[in-house]
Amino acid sequence: MPVESIYFLNPEDPFGCLSNASRHQVYIDGMSWQTAEHYFQTAKFKDAKLRYAIIRAETPDEARRIAHQHRRDQRPDWHKIKVGVMRKALSAKARQNADVRAVLLITAPARLKQHAKTGDFWGGKKNMLGKLWMQERDRLGESGEFDSLNRPLPPPWEKYPELHRASIGWRMGYGEAYMEEWDAYFYGLSPAGRSRYQQIFTPPKEWHGFYDR
Numbered sequence: 657m658p659v660e661s662i663y664f665l666n667p668e669d670p671f672g673c674l675s676n677a678s679r680h681q682v683y684i685d686g687m688s689w690q691t692a693e694h695y696f697q698t699a700k701f702k703d704a705k706l707r708y709a710i711i712r713a714e715t716p717d718e719a720r721r722i723a724h725q726h727r728r729d730q731r732p733d734w735h736k737i738k739v740g741v742m743r744k745a746l747s748a749k750a751r752q753n754a755d756v757r758a759v760l761l762i763t764a765p766a767r768l769k770q771h772a773k774t775g776d777f778w779g780g781k782k783n784m785l786g787k788l789w790m791q792e793r794d795r796l797g798e799s800g801e802f803d804s805l806n807r808p809l810p811p812p813w814e815k816y817p818e819l820h821r822a823s824i825g826w827r828m829g830y831g832e833a834y835m836e837e838w839d840a841y842f843y844g845l846s847p848a849g850r851s852r853y854q855q856i857f858t859p860p861k862e863w864h865g866f867y868d869r
């Protein structure tokens with residue numbers, strides 16, 4: 657089964673909560689930040705006044721704009737520390753916001769990609785933001801539902817393609833045993849997990865309607 661890719665960029669898109677500009681507060685280094693973007697852009701500078709202006713920026717785009725305007729005053733080691741800063745931002749965001757965490761976990765096992773219009777570092781070829789999110793997803797999902805979705809039990813048509821849907825084999829022998837195991841797995845997932853599973857494993861024509869039985 658090819659692994660699909662999920663793209664994110666704008667906060668209002670599906671999976672938009674993976675964007676740093678989404679309206680989720682993060683609490684890091686003893687204070688609350690309006691968005692992950694506010695935290696990330698502020699971390700570029702040591703100057704207190706400039707940091708304050710970015711912290712107070714009305715929108716994440718405004719925070720980014722101010723930071724870009726002062727690019728020349730960035731701390732000299734910024735490029736060495738920026739990945740660590742971003743990792744900290746994403747981790748706090750997912751751990752402190754249940755909705756973000758739920759969305760992140762149900763993306764498994766898809767590859768996450770930032771659909772950047774500009775720049776090849778956070779998005780594009782390097783896709784560092786997507787990679788950091790996948791690492792965070794792995795850390796959060798070491799147990800529980802993520803694991804079930806990361807190593808999903810294949811649907812019956814993938815497990816035993818030799819048995820057609822109406823086959824008696826599903827009512828006796830190995831087909832029956834597998835169907836029971838599969839039911840227990842599938843109905844043990846949360847509603848969000850089940851809908852994710854159905855997206856990953858769309859039934860072939862012969863098995864159309866299988867999930868609605």
Ligand SMILES: Nc1c(N[C@@H]2O[C@H](COP(=O)(O)O)[C@@H](O)[C@H]2O)[nH]c(=O)[nH]c1=O
Nearest residue numbers: 676693696720772773774775778779785
């Ligand atoms: N490339 C890209 C975005 N990249 C975002 O900009 C932030 C870091 O970039 P920088 O300020 O250059 O260090 C970070 O949150 C990254 O996800 N955002 C967008 O709206 N559109 C784009 O095309």
